[in-house]
Amino acid sequence: MTTHDHHNQGAHEHHQGGACHNPAADKLPSDQVADCPVMPGNLVVRTEAEAAGLVRDYDGVRYYLCCAGCGPKFDADPAAYAHAA
Numbered sequence: 001m002t003t004h005d006h007h008n009q010g011a012h013e014h015h016q017g018g019a020c021h022n023p024a025a026d027k028l029p030s031d032q033v034a035d036c037p038v039m040p041g042n043l044v045v046r047t048e049a050e051a052a053g054l055v056r057d058y059d060g061v062r063y064y065l066c067c068a069g070c071g072p073k074f075d076a077d078p079a080a081y082a083h084a085a
Contacts (some may be wrong), residue, residue: 020047025043028045033046034063034064036064036065036070037065037081038074042066042085043066044065044066049064055068056078058082
């Protein structure tokens with residue numbers, strides 16, 4: 001696991017098996033991927049995020065997270081991350 005600070009969002013751990021930094025996402029059509037609202041620039045394969053429980057629904061919109069570390073950050077202030085997405 002690595003810990004880093006990205007876009008001033010604070011450090012969090014990335015867990016193996018998560019969707020973070022998924023190179024497969026670069027090769028898929030845009031309707032199959034999403035940008036993580038907590039760590040912008042990290043593309044997420046939508047089906048993989050759903051299978052891993054790395055999704056959040058807020059204000060009628062589904063958000064796809066790149067790793068388990070992004071869940072608590074999104075949950076703590078969903079409006080801030082929804083606005084950034």
